[in-house]
Amino acid sequence: xxxxxxxxxxxxxxxxxxxxxxxxxxKGAQVVKEITTFCANNDKINYLSxxxxxxxxxxxxxxxxxxxxxxxxxxxxxxxxxxxxxxxKFEVIGDISKFSDKLQKRIEITREKTKxxxxxTQVLALNYGGRDEITRAVKKLCxxxxxxxxxxxxxxxxxxxxxxxxxxxxIRTSGEIRVSNFLLWQIAYAEMFFTKTxxxxxxxxxxxxxxxxxxxxxxxxxxx
Numbered sequence: 001x002x003x004x005x006x007x008x009x010x011x012x013x014x015x016x017x018x019x020x021x022x023x024x025x026x027k028g029a030q031v032v033k034e035i036t037t038f039c040a041n042n043d044k045i046n047y048l049s050x051x052x053x054x055x056x057x058x059x060x061x062x063x064x065x066x067x068x069x070x071x072x073x074x075x076x077x078x079x080x081x082x083x084x085x086x087x088x089k090f091e092v093i094g095d096i097s098k099f100s101d102k103l104q105k106r107i108e109i110t111r112e113k114t115k116x117x118x119x120x121t122q123v124l125a126l127n128y129g130g131r132d133e134i135t136r137a138v139k140k141l142c143x144x145x146x147x148x149x150x151x152x153x154x155x156x157x158x159x160x161x162x163x164x165x166x167x168x169x170x171i172r173t174s175g176e177i178r179v180s181n182f183l184l185w186q187i188a189y190a191e192m193f194f195t196k197t198x199x200x201x202x203x204x205x206x207x208x209x210x211x212x213x214x215x216x217x218x219x220x221x222x223x224x
Contacts, residue, residue: 002047003039003211004167004190006182007032009174009198022067027200029075033082038204040086040120044211047121047164049093051182055129058098069103072126076106080113087119093158094128095136123164130184133158159186166190169214171207173199189221 007028014024032050039045053068076090083090090110099107107126137156138148146152154160167183167190175196179187193210195202 001045001168002049002165003045004049004051004170004183004187005035006051006170006172006180007199007202008172008176008180010200012174013198013200021064024200025064025068025071029071031200031202032075033079034204035202035207036088036120036122037082037086038207039122040088042211045120047123049123049125049164049167049183051128051180052124053094053126053128054181055094055127055132056181058127069100073103073106076110080110083110083114083117083122087117088114089117089119089121090114091121091123091162091164092126093123093133093162093164094126095132096126098127121164123159123162125182128158128182130179130181134185154185157185159183169193169211171195171210173197173202189219191217191219 010024010028011021012024013027014021017023036048039048052072057068058065082088092107092111096104096107134153134157136158137153140156141148141152159165166186166188170179170183170187170190170192172179172192172194175194177194179192191214193213195206195210197206
């Protein structure tokens with residue numbers, strides 16, 4: 001199963017507690033560790049993709065963007081042992097060329113050290129947008145003068161390049177009911193769940209209940 005999560009609600013969680021938004025992001029990072037560990041030990045889940053930083057997130061206040069970049073760098077540095085212990089392969093989708101050289105190097109180091117693991121692939125969407133991904137894929141297609149088709153577009157998507165399958169289950173936290181430009185191509189036949197729980201309060205127990213519900217659904221892929 002490919003499980004995708006739009007991790008929403010960090011800022012609102014912090015505001016409700018009278019804290020700075022950055023505190024919400026810190027707590028949210030802890031939840032990423034908990035959910036990743038749960039998924040790594042769940043035989044039903046093979047891929048976990050997390051919407052970590054979108055192409056639109058650059059519009060946020062400068063101090064918050066800078067904090068998120070430092071948080072990501074520290075996360076990859078401090079949580080490498082978690083990846084190794086749980087045999088989690090780390091992968092990234094999105095255009096990371098806009099990140100600092102230091103952060104890009106950290107990403108590549110984590111990729112390299114975890115590349116042989118098969119228990120779970122954790123995919124972080126970084127400077128990612130579904131429309132941007134499709135646009136980049138079509139540009140490659142045109143540059144190579146290939147026929148425009150579903151198959152050819154798909155092969156140039158970030159996910160296909162890294163052998164990541166389409167999404168089976170998409171979850172969004174915080175109560176918002178929209179996909180926010182996340183994996184637009186790959187969620188064509190995904191089952192969707194929207195929970196009012198803010199991301200910092202999301203637990204493996206709630207995820208387990210959603211998976212149980214997901215397994216009861218009949219997926220017809222356009223058929224009868």
